[in-house]
Amino acid sequence: MDCKRNYIDGEWVASKTNATRDIINPFNQEVIATVTESDEVDTQTAIKAARKAFDSGEWATTPATKRGQIVRTIAQFIERDKEELAKLESLDTGKTVEESRGDMEDIAGVFHYYAELADKNGGEIIDSPIPNSISKVVHEPVGVCGQITPWNYPLLQASWKLAPALVAGNTLIMKPSEITPLTTVKVFELMEEAGVPAGVVNLVLGPGHSVGAELSANKEVDLISFTGGIATGKKIMQAASSNVKNLALELGGKNPNIVFADADFDTAVDQALNAVYFHAGQICSAGTRLIVEESVHDAFIDKLVKRVMDIKLGNGFNEATQMGPLISEEHLNKVIDYVETGKQEGATVAVGGDRPSDPQLQKGFFYLPTVLTNCTTDMKVVQNEGFGPVITVETFQSEEEAIHLANDSIYGLSGGIWTNDIAKAERCVAKMRMGTVWINEYNLYFPHAPWGGFKQSGIGRELGRAGLEEYQETKHIFQNLKPEAINWF
Numbered sequence: 442m443d444c445k446r447n448y449i450d451g452e453w454v455a456s457k458t459n460a461t462r463d464i465i466n467p468f469n470q471e472v473i474a475t476v477t478e479s480d481e482v483d484t485q486t487a488i489k490a491a492r493k494a495f496d497s498g499e500w501a502t503t504p505a506t507k508r509g510q511i512v513r514t515i516a517q518f519i520e521r522d523k524e525e526l527a528k529l530e531s532l533d534t535g536k537t538v539e540e541s542r543g544d545m546e547d548i549a550g551v552f553h554y555y556a557e558l559a560d561k562n563g564g565e566i567i568d569s570p571i572p573n574s575i576s577k578v579v580h581e582p583v584g585v586c587g588q589i590t591p592w593n594y595p596l597l598q599a600s601w602k603l604a605p606a607l608v609a610g611n612t613l614i615m616k617p618s619e620i621t622p623l624t625t626v627k628v629f630e631l632m633e634e635a636g637v638p639a640g641v642v643n644l645v646l647g648p649g650h651s652v653g654a655e656l657s658a659n660k661e662v663d664l665i666s667f668t669g670g671i672a673t674g675k676k677i678m679q680a681a682s683s684n685v686k687n688l689a690l691e692l693g694g695k696n697p698n699i700v701f702a703d704a705d706f707d708t709a710v711d712q713a714l715n716a717v718y719f720h721a722g723q724i725c726s727a728g729t730r731l732i733v734e735e736s737v738h739d740a741f742i743d744k745l746v747k748r749v750m751d752i753k754l755g756n757g758f759n760e761a762t763q764m765g766p767l768i769s770e771e772h773l774n775k776v777i778d779y780v781e782t783g784k785q786e787g788a789t790v791a792v793g794g795d796r797p798s799d800p801q802l803q804k805g806f807f808y809l810p811t812v813l814t815n816c817t818t819d820m821k822v823v824q825n826e827g828f829g830p831v832i833t834v835e836t837f838q839s840e841e842e843a844i845h846l847a848n849d850s851i852y853g854l855s856g857g858i859w860t861n862d863i864a865k866a867e868r869c870v871a872k873m874r875m876g877t878v879w880i881n882e883y884n885l886y887f888p889h890a891p892w893g894g895f896k897q898s899g900i901g902r903e904l905g906r907a908g909l910e911e912y913q914e915t916k917h918i919f920q921n922l923k924p925e926a927i928n929w930f
């Protein structure tokens with residue numbers, strides 16, 4: 442098995458430490474790859490390469506149409522290699538290949554979207570208050586960008602950072618999660634094949650406490666874009682103050698999914714499952730706080746539980762599998778503790794609440810899809826992000842109570858609302874403090890619409906025009922066409 446390496450200044454190189462890390466398939470704990478394990482010194486080498494490439498001005502002054510063409514070629518290569526990439530993502534994360542195929546389509550779509558935007562953001566002439574002058578606003582790249590991604594959607598989250606950074610003319614160093622780096626390595630191969638010049642994109646494989654911390658603190662890095670947990674985000678924010686870096690944080694969520702009694706009952710039940718159980722609930726936007734109008738609660742939970750009992754756990758490579766394992770033993774233990782806490786707090790396990798007993802699943806990090814009823818907003822299990830296949834259920838009697846429960850969180854990433862009363866939906870949405878709110882829908886995202894969180898779910902936006910603007914500085918240029926002395930002094 443060859444060892445996957447860093448990509449620095451256009452070369453594939455092993456870490457100077459000579460250390461390696463085994464990458465594990467969460468379905469059966471088999472080693473699927475070995476990768477180089479880097480440290481601060483490797484990171485500094487990559488930062489220097491990105492700095493040199495940016496300061497040379499070559500990429501930033503490449504015409505935007507040309508940068509767009511290269512990004513479009515990357516999209517086409519992802520489409521060409523979609524099946525290989527999807528299988529690699531599933532081996533690495535345990536999610537079903539069907540889900541990974543969907544991710545790859547989304548990822549190619551993100552590269553296509555930003556390729557199209559590349560030459561459509563050329564700045565503007567603004568009305569100057571001074572006669573005989575020109576006032577214009579232009580967009581320039583921020584500079585050297587550090588990009589740090591999580592393990593749950595490894596390549597998807599990488600694409601949201603790579604594509605806009607490239608079309609805006611930046612250079613970058615990416616650090617994928619040390620647990621799931623394989624598809625990111627592959628996309629760096631595709632970026633090399635597409636002709637991205639040496640030094641513009643750099644990849645450093647390794648852990649957060651060394652590689653990630655160096656990227657966040659190093660004064661040669663102008664921007665840090667991070668997707669991951671709140672605790673890490675806070676550390677990065679502190680480290681980034683070293684040189685007042687630009688900062689984009691995509692953090693966690695504890696997302697409400699509100700069901701009113703007038704909603705289409707069967708659709709709302711079905712979508713309550715979709716809101717949570719994809720990728721075993723390891724989704725930032727998972728609608729894990731189900732908030733149901735009291736009058737339909739019992740019928741709703743009956744139907745939900747029946748549907749949950751039918752969810753098929755297994756190897757993501759089997760077509761019949763609907764839910765794979767959690768990412769690691771460490772994470773499985775966190776989910777077990779999380780549910781135990783809920784039970785101690787008084788929640789009732791309506792279904793699940795344990796590991797599966799199926800002998801075929803014992804080597805994998807599986808946890809049963811779970812519904813906890815009798816939950817109240819003060820419980821830890823309602824307030825903390827569990828990041829597993831666990832729904833907590835609360836009830837409400839009035840619109841105001843539903844909104845109060847939905848907003849009673851340090852998070853503000855996303856939320857859903859199910860009702861056939863459009864006026865009620867609009868009233869509620871106006872009060873919901875979240876970056877994305879779905880009405881009669883859940884978990885839908887696409888390249889044209891911005892994504893990001895209110896409150897402690899983050900700072901800044903990815904996707905859409907806003908996702909490009911994160912990678913741009915705005916410059917005002919004022920030119921006096923008839924300069925004269927003003928003789929003030």
Ligand SMILES: NC(=O)c1ccc[n+]([C@@H]2O[C@H](COP(=O)([O-])OP(=O)(O)OC[C@H]3O[C@@H](n4cnc5c(N)ncnc54)[C@H](O)[C@@H]3O)[C@@H](O)[C@H]2O)c1
Binds near residue numbers: 652
């Ligand atoms: N808002 C979003 O769009 C979004 C998307 C996906 C995941 N997430 C969130 O990500 C979290 C799960 O991902 P995770 O467990 O990989 O998160 P994490 O915070 O543990 O790790 C994320 C990345 O940060 C790195 N890291 C760890 N310590 C670091 C440090 N001190 N300095 C710099 N980098 C460091 C890790 O190596 C990894 O690459 C969840 O909270 C989830 O909600 C958010």
Ligand SMILES: C[N+](C)(C)CC=O
Binds near residue numbers: 593597724725726886
């Ligand atoms: C942003 N999203 C929904 C693709 C993945 C969150 O974990």
